[in-house]
Amino acid sequence: TQWPENALKRAGESADLTCYENSSRLAYMFWYQQLSRSSLKLIASTSTWLQNSYEEGYSEAKFEISRDKNNLSVMTIKNVTSKDAATYFCAASDHTMQQEH
Numbered sequence: 001t002q003w004p005e006n007a008l009k010r011a012g013e014s015a016d017l018t019c020y021e022n023s024s025r026l027a028y029m030f031w032y033q034q035l036s037r038s039s040l041k042l043i044a045s046t047s048t049w050l051q052n053s054y055e056e057g058y059s060e061a062k063f064e065i066s067r068d069k070n071n072l073s074v075m076t077i078k079n080v081t082s083k084d085a086a087t088y089f090c091a092a093s094d095h096t097m098q099q100e101h
Helices: none
Strands: 015-020 028-034 041-047 052-054 063-067 072-077 088-094
Touching: 015 028, 015 088, 028 063, 028 072, 041 063, 041 072, 052 063, 072 088
Parallel strands: none
Antiparallel strands: 015 072, 028 041, 028 088, 041 052, 063 072
């Protein structure tokens, strides 16, 4: 479950997006960004042991992610601009996938 459904912000403000998973403490939660007419891009993952892992092109300075130890994660998009206008998704899983570099 995610909320708010819609958020309208002025440039420079912050936006808080909240994600709740109602199963039992899945280890990982993932945040995704989908710009209009584009594919989903993973922003970051967060774990129950509070380790956040950001994908290339995304940083904590812009997308601050908190996770309580259970079912809730909040992503704060800081200093929003028109480039941040997108649909954001979250997902939860007990597994993560490591990419080989």
